[in-house]
Amino acid sequence: MDEFRADLHCHSLCSDGTDTPEELLEKAHLAGLQGLSITDHDTLAAYTPALYEKSRQLKIALLEGAEVSSEWGPFSVHILAYGKKLLSASFLEFLSEMQERRKERNSAILEKLKELGMVIAPEELASIETRSPGRPHIAALLVEKGHVSSVQEAFDLYLKEGAPCYPFGCKYTPEEVIDAIHSSGGKAVLAHPHFLGKTPQTAACKNALLGLPFDGMECYYAAFSEASSAPWLSLAKEKGWIVTGGSDYHGTIKPHLSLGSSWTGKEAFDRLSSF
Numbered sequence: 001m002d003e004f005r006a007d008l009h010c011h012s013l014c015s016d017g018t019d020t021p022e023e024l025l026e027k028a029h030l031a032g033l034q035g036l037s038i039t040d041h042d043t044l045a046a047y048t049p050a051l052y053e054k055s056r057q058l059k060i061a062l063l064e065g066a067e068v069s070s071e072w073g074p075f076s077v078h079i080l081a082y083g084k085k086l087l088s089a090s091f092l093e094f095l096s097e098m099q100e101r102r103k104e105r106n107s108a109i110l111e112k113l114k115e116l117g118m119v120i121a122p123e124e125l126a127s128i129e130t131r132s133p134g135r136p137h138i139a140a141l142l143v144e145k146g147h148v149s150s151v152q153e154a155f156d157l158y159l160k161e162g163a164p165c166y167p168f169g170c171k172y173t174p175e176e177v178i179d180a181i182h183s184s185g186g187k188a189v190l191a192h193p194h195f196l197g198k199t200p201q202t203a204a205c206k207n208a209l210l211g212l213p214f215d216g217m218e219c220y221y222a223a224f225s226e227a228s229s230a231p232w233l234s235l236a237k238e239k240g241w242i243v244t245g246g247s248d249y250h251g252t253i254k255p256h257l258s259l260g261s262s263w264t265g266k267e268a269f270d271r272l273s274s275f
């Protein structure tokens, strides 16, 4: 593959993926990618000296990134943050506040599950190897304990937005997240817009998000078709936003998503790496 391709959306064991950050680089190499951003949920823990060393060995350009959680009313909104400057003290401080909020939210979820007769001890959640515990890990424990037969069933019955054990109001607003990214010198990209605007309620969310000062939009996502990317491409063009692409690869827990299934070209990659 001669054409430059960078997958700017994937998850490692630092959040809810099943590969180490170094394994993701190896898989990116095998997939013929020249660039990668590991975008764990609310953490930059993947970006260690060992990762940079591996990226030099494999000649894969690394772009620092994270997928930051927010909520617009009852809807979960994911914002991709990119750039070296994210590793500054101010953004790391923001992420550590975020992790505090995640802890409170996880406790609230465990309380709600307990009320329904499903007991998970906080220590059980704490023992899972991750730097960003959350719903996918709680779902895995529900499967392990036999309360549900799959992670998807755990989300559908208890954990998805609007389900009985989902606590609203624990996250920052999209404005607050964009502001934190910009104040640290990073770029804010609206993740997987393809999930927005399917109902009248989500259409209001979509319109509100389109009015925010994003720098880019993830118009190419996972294995979505050209046709489903088209409306997002024209919106991004209209706004002068950077167009990105990424797979949302999570490893074996989401086997339908493969690394490199969507990617970002050289020009957009350089724009995001250049500050």
Ligand code: AMP
Pocket: 016, 041, 069, 133, 134, 135, 136, 151, 152, 155, 156, 160, 161
């Ligand atoms: P959290 O950061 O705790 O809010 O968990 C977010 C992650 O949970 C997402 O990145 C997905 O991996 C997973 N997730 C969210 N909603 C669903 C759903 N409805 N079905 C399956 N997985 C989901």
Ligand code: FE
Pocket: 011, 016, 041, 136, 250
């Ligand atoms: Fe995830």
Ligand code: FE
Pocket: 067, 078, 191, 192
């Ligand atoms: Fe996401």
Ligand code: ZN
Pocket: 009, 010, 011, 067, 248
């Ligand atoms: Zn993701």
